[in-house]
Structures are given as structure tokens and as C-alpha cells.
Amino acid sequence: MEKNQSFSLGLIGFNERQKETFTAILSLAERRLQHIWGVVDISRADFFLLSIEKSQSEAFIAEKNLPRERCIFCTRQRLAEYDDDVLFFPLGGVPQLSSVVAVLNQVVNTASLAQILTGSHSTPPIIEPPKTIVLNNDDNFFNPERGFFKHLLQNKTNRQVYHFNSPASSYNLYVDSVEKVYYCEASLKRLDSCLLTEDVIVINDVSQQEWIHEVVDAALATRPLSNLIWYIAFRLSNGRLLRGHSDQDCVYLTRWPDLGVEGCGQYVKLAAFMRNNAVCLTAVADKTSTPLSAVYNFYNACYLIGIVEKSTAQELYAKNITEDKQVLLAKITNRLKKINSKEVKVD
């Protein structure tokens, strides 16, 4: 079979966020794939990745008129061995990198290349994606007690370096758990794609000599460790509430998170509301007009840096602001937004 041939993959039953995640993982896998893969619209796809378990797929495939030999399935079950056409998703919506590599390298060999190249399915598949992905209970909640993040949360004594390696780039993240700071040459946002899979993260202790050379001499910028934990928790939560927590408990912030952390700045009102009221998370979402999934992400991140407490009763304070003042605040807010979006030129 010809090397580096291009194949396309259509994702069925994934929401936009999950598609983005899969695409990010696919880019990480690129170097280890035998062929070039891209995610395309389902109508143009060579292969189809279905968000359902293989054992539950027969009726769906028949109903949608999909070519069975070119379907790939997902599983959330941790097994010693997987079928060649089954992709392992250890976290909700995040496929395991090694599984992506193994499956995509194998399916092309299994399927008849002639069929693929000629697009043998005479009738285009009938695609009507399921409303939501079926997740098992484990995937409905965010569990920080896993892999790299667990290590980051639990290490209290050592200086360590986290090597983030992807085909596109590699970054070193230095963590001093005693001083509660971290150092990284890259912005947190640049680590995003690496955070989604543990395969690309290698953790090592750092000697004093290495630390001086790599951190001190390199004059890497110092940042609070709580900011790193906040950011990672926020990103990995993926709209899920922390395992063991209830969105019906009344909670409040004991202090403000550092809203200067990337992605945190847009939740100023959410932070202000939770700092001044003790209500359940569903009420927080309602009162601040924030999607519940974003409230979960924000809550999880704040909880993991230790600034959330439970309240025995709801405490909701209504502040009386005149209509004039509300209008004024809105005008100032709009003006400030223009500064950041550079819509207004500064003379």
C-alpha cells in the first residue's frame, strides 16, 4: 500500500467541542500515522467514527446505511486488548493517542483499499447525529484523580518538570510545589492540546543544577501554581461537575480566583456573583445567565484551588442599582471591551 496516502474521517455523534478535541488529538498522532488523516464532513468521508459502542452499533449502521467495514467505534471500557476498529476513550470525549494511532493505521489495512478509493457505497449514508453522546457514569463527572493532573495536585515536595511533547511543538513546564509557583516559556493556552492526552506528558524530578540552568538562568516568568491548577481543571472539566459533588449544594467563593488566568477573565460576573451569594450551581447559572457547563468548569477549578465552601443555607442578596447606574455600567463595560478587541484606535 502506498505510503502517506490521504484518508478522511467523518465523526458521527460528536458535538463541536468533542470534534475539536478529536482533531487536536489527531494532529498529535500525525507523526505516528502511516497515512495522512483529516476530519471532514460526513458526506465526503472515507471512514466513519461513531460515538457508540461496537456492540450497540448494528441497528444504527443499518438505519444510517453506513459501510460497516469503514466504521470505527468508541469504547469507554478499559480492556487489555481492543478490536482493530475500536477506539478507546478513557476520558469523556478525549480519545487515547496510542489508540488513535493503532486504529487508524489498522483500519486502512483491514478495509479494501479499492473500495475506499472508489467510494463503493453507492448510497450516501443517512446522517442524523444523535443528540448527545452516551457516556457511562464515569464520564458524567470530572475526576481530577487521574494521571498527570493527579500528580500535579498531590506532589507537595519536589521540583519537577513536565515535558509536553507533541509533533508540532514541545514545552517544559517547571513546577516548584514548595514555593507554589510554576515556570513555563509558553502560555497555558499553548499546552491545551497536550492536556487532553497523557501520552505526551513525561514527568521528571529536577536537580538543583538543572533548575538553576533551565529556570533561573533562562529567566522564565514566575506564575502562581494555583493559576496552573485552575486553568487545567477548567480545561479538563469539559462541562462536567467534579465527581462526588452536587449542583444542588449551596456554595460560595471564600475569595476571588485570579481572573487574570487565561480564560478566566470572561467569568468576572460569575466570580462576583459567587463571591457575594451562597446558592446552588443551577441557581448560579440561572442568575448569571451562564451555561451550566461553564459554571461547572468554573466551580471545579475554584474548588481545586481551595476557594469554595459550602453553606448550610441559601444566601441570596439583591443589590438595588438604579436603572441609570445599570446603563452607565453597561456603557463602560462596552467601552472596555472595545479596548481589548482594538475596535477603537488609541490616538
Add this chain to the structure above:
Amino acid sequence: MDYNQKIKVVFTGSVGAGKTTAIQTISEIDPIRTEAKPSEVSVLNRKSSTTVAMDYGELTLEDDTKLYLYGTPGQRRFDFMSHILTKGALGLVILIDNSHSSPLEDLDYYLNLNAEFLLNNPAVIGVTHYDQAIKPSVDDYYNVLRERGDAWPIIHADARKPEDVTLLLHLLLATLEYS
């Protein structure tokens, strides 16, 4: 000039914390600055010139009304300017230089200086120069606030970055709305 009738925000805080820079960063006019050679020894060691009366910048809102940005002098012998400038202000942005010898005391000082204003108006605190000094931490600053019974937000801020300065102001507005 009647300072009381204006829609304004006041930037205050320690010498070299970035008050003048913060106003310069977001003002749409060239800020009016009143700089002179510092007279206090502690300031002389840090800066060749410093604000002596006030800094002044502007932002124009949708209906051509102006949001005025005032900066107080950092030298303490000009503290009386704080009381003049904060009259009628929406709130206070307190900038603290983390690389100072005693930044926690600085925060306490400016909260005390503006205690009367803060009885009815909000403040936000921006900790600057964190890249030069990682201690005290934000936790230490919050301990100061907790001992005082204050609940103002604190963030790390770089006065040269528009996103940091506007975030401080967004926080001030959110505090006005919810606190």
C-alpha cells in the same frame, strides 16, 4: 474643575506600582501627567521622576460622555490628593508593587487612607511586578483583607497590558453590581 460631578475611576497605590502606566495604557487621549523629581528619599532610590499632583486620562462612552481616569501621586506627602480625587468616584483601583520592601503594609496603608471612601464604594487590587518578586503571594494579600474584614478582588496585573488594566476595571464594575 469639579471633580465630584465626573464619572471617574481613581488609580492609587505605591510609588512605581504602575498607576501612571495603567492610565497611559488605556486612555484614548495622551494622559496629562504631573511629574517631577521625587523629594522623598525612598522614592528617589526607585524613580527619577514621579507624579506630584495627579495623572489624568479619558475614555469616551457611547453617548459621548466621558469616563475619567485619575491617578494619585505615590509620594505620601501628597496623600491629600486622594481625598480630593476620590470624591464622587465609582471606585478605586489600588496597585501594589510586589517588589517593594513591604507590599502588605502598602496595601494596608492605602486601604486605611481611603477607608472613608471604601465604606460606600468598591476597590480592586492589582499586584504588579510579580515577575520580580513572587512573595508575598496572593494568599498573603487575602490574609490582609481577611483581617480587615474586606472582600475586594485581587489579581496579578501588568500595568503595561491593556487586558490587565481593563480586567481590573471589569472587576470594579462587577463589584459595583454584585457586592
